[in-house]
Amino acid sequence: MDFSLSSDQQALQETARQFAQRELPTIARDLEERNIPPSRELVRRYAELGFLGINVAPEYGGLGLGNLEALLVVEEFAKISSAVAFPVFESCVGPVRAIEHFGTEALKRRIIPKVCGGEAIVAVSMSEPDAGSALTDLRARGEITADAVILNGSKRWCSGGGHADGYVVYCRLSDAPGANGIGAVFVDKGTPGMTYGPNESLMGFRGVPSSDIHFDNAAVPLDNIVVPAGGFKQLMEAFDLERCGNATMALGQASGALEEVLAYVQERRQFGKPIIDFQAVQLRIAEMQMRVDAARLLIYRAAANAQMGLPSMLESSLAKCFANEIAREVTGHAVQLMGAYGYSREFPMERRLRDAWGWGIAGGAVDIQKVNIASALIGRRFDQRR
Structure with a gap:
């Protein structure tokens, strides 16, 4: 059992630390004061420097390193602020990894390289007004038809709501009770029938947008099913x-x-x-x-x-x-x-x-x-x- 980081891990950690401490404090202060997320230009710079998708497979645009390496970078960015670290967090340990592990190959190749390249941000949408800790009480529903999943319902506390380019949405995909009916689908921003509530004003997390998401007969392709019913x-x-x-x-x-x-x-x-x-x-x-x-x-x-x-x-x-x-x-x-x-x-x-x-x-x-x-x-x- 070795409690020391390898030389490569130390080098990655130091690179992240130097960049974060040199480049991000002023940006973090601005995001905090204005309650806005990092600019797309900054996210693309993260990608250019290899800070996105660190533990994502190379075939999908990641570096193919381990989870530990990804978390080393997340901490160095988080030391500056949650807001500047959030794109790294989402690309390495967020819903993108659920897509990588469980999504269709077509969905993986369409979404993940864009996230790793800084061209897209993906958020997760789990909670609902009556389902937070009791997540198996979800009511948002996706009705599977011959060529689409038709979503209806409302989601709460979505970090990235209204800002992200796509969402992994937990919902009911069958009539089975409790966890047995729950799965997840990927919904692109701009899908007809998908709307957002106002940006939440929270005690903290300024610069990490959060909002409700509402679905009114929003149709998504069957290939966008990340996990089918019963995959809770x-x-x-x-x-x-x-x-x-x-x-x-x-x-x-x-x-x-x-x-x-x-x-x-x-x-x-x-x-x-x-x-x-x-x-x-x-x-x-x-x-x-x-x-x-x-x-x-x-x-x-x-x-x-x-x-x-x-x-x-x-x-x-x-x-x-x-x-x-x-x-x-x-x-x-x-x-x-x-x-x-x-x-x-x-x-x-x-x-x-x-x-x-x-x-x-x-x-x-x-x-x-x-x-x-x-x-x-x-x-x-x-x-x-x-």
């Missing part, structure tokens, strides 16, 4: 990788906060000396480092054990739950250590705190991850309806 388990297997991405986005808020506050406590002077010389500050910094390292190791374990495949529910849920919780704690400590500078919107620390809370809600709330962990430990799912 496959969708959740793909989502195990997205959990690792979510964990890494949360980790990025914490590790970025720690790096920033380490510099601050060595420069900030009170009572005639740097505040790092006070034991209370030393203890707090040590506690923050312990939590960041532990979260990172849980994420690395899930990614490394999956290699090129999909992580297990247990390891991905452990990583997500722990990273979500420590991100809130570490960014909170960082705000406190920086005092008014941490609380001021003139500086990025308060934004890290707001985003850290969001990652523990997105992609399955913290307590749902704990239910997943207990379920994996005893080997059976819990029926929450009885």
Whole structure:
């Protein structure tokens, strides 16, 4: 068992770090202030530098590296902000990977190379007004006809809603009850009968657009079926990788906060000396480092054990739950250590705190991850309806 990154992994991590720290802070501030996503020009630049589809197969335009390599890059971008990291997140651990694993060959070749080339953004649409944690209560329905899937219903909290070029939409594809009737289809932006609600105004995640999506007899080709009815388990297997991405986005808020506050406590002077010389500050910094390292190791374990495949529910849920919780704690400590500078919107620390809370809600709330962990430990799912 080797806990060291290889020389190639270290080089990739350093390349991502240098680019992110040199090029993205000013952009991140602008996205935060204006609540707009990264420009298509910036996303194309990511592609040119090899930061999109890192773990996607080369035949679809990716680099063909492992999940760990992808998450190394996600963290370096997330240290700057969730908004600038989101295109990397979506291309490496998002719905594109569900298409790669389960979609038709025609759909893979039509969509994935565009994402890896920075020419398209794909989002996932899962939740509904009455189906968030209880995802098997989905009501949006796709009626399969001779030559199309006809979608009707509404989706909620779609990150990328109204901005992405296509959506992997979870919906009912048969009359079978519960999970047995659920599958997913890919819907192109601009499909007739598809409309969007207004961009949500959230506590954090500014620069990551989110909106409702409504379907009124929206027709999509049969080749756009990603997973047929009864494939809910496959969708959740793909989502195990997205959990690792979510964990890494949360980790990025914490590790970025720690790096920033380490510099601050060595420069900030009170009572005639740097505040790092006070034991209370030393203890707090040590506690923050312990939590960041532990979260990172849980994420690395899930990614490394999956290699090129999909992580297990247990390891991905452990990583997500722990990273979500420590991100809130570490960014909170960082705000406190920086005092008014941490609380001021003139500086990025308060934004890290707001985003850290969001990652523990997105992609399955913290307590749902704990239910997943207990379920994996005893080997059976819990029926929450009885």
